[in-house]
Amino acid sequence: MSGLDDTDRELISLLRDDARMPVATLAKRLRVARGTVQNRLARLERDGVIVGYTVRLKPQVEGHHIRALMLVAVEGNRADEVLRALRGDPAVMALHTTNGxxxxxxxxxxxxxxxxxxxxxxxxxxxxxxxTETSILLSTHKL
Incomplete structure (x- = not known):
């Protein structure tokens, strides 16, 4: 998120906590004018920093009661092939490439x-x- 100032970062943080927070409330919390918030939101969306807004559900409501992280070691240079296969599995919610x-x-x-x-x-x-190595997630402490 280079090119963002402290106000942009604070705005994004507020939206992460509550993406439905009214512009007037955001402006009050940031101690800036409503127009400033609206202009920053428009710029962040236009620049692709903010790509959408969503709803988060409590894990108990989602219906998927078992959640886990699977660590995967790939043979040779086959990461793209493995990622394509994993993307096709509906049980895979997200994929992250890592080092190490x-x-x-x-x-x-x-x-x-x-x-x-x-x-x-x-x-x-x-x-x-x-x-592979898999760990079942037992509880979540921050969403």
Missing amino acids: RWDIVAELRADSLEAFDRVLSGIRLIDGIAQ
Whole structure:
């Protein structure tokens, strides 16, 4: 997020906490005029810094009761191939490439332990995956 000043960062932080916060409230919290907030929002959207607004649900409401992080080591130079295969799996919520021992971190969700077992089994069969390590997320402390 280079090119952003402290007001931009504070505005983004407020929107992360509540994307439906009215412009007047944002202006008051930032101690700037409403027009300033509107202009900054328009610029941040135009420049692609803000790409959308969304709703966050409590994990208990979402219906996917099992959440996990899977660390993936890829054989050789096959990361793009593995990423394409993982993108096609509806249980994969997000993918992150990393450095170090693990090449990819996959965020997984499933409705039950049985479904989660099937997800893990399927992912482990993807060509190009050398090794995985999975940790079930027990609780979330900050959204």
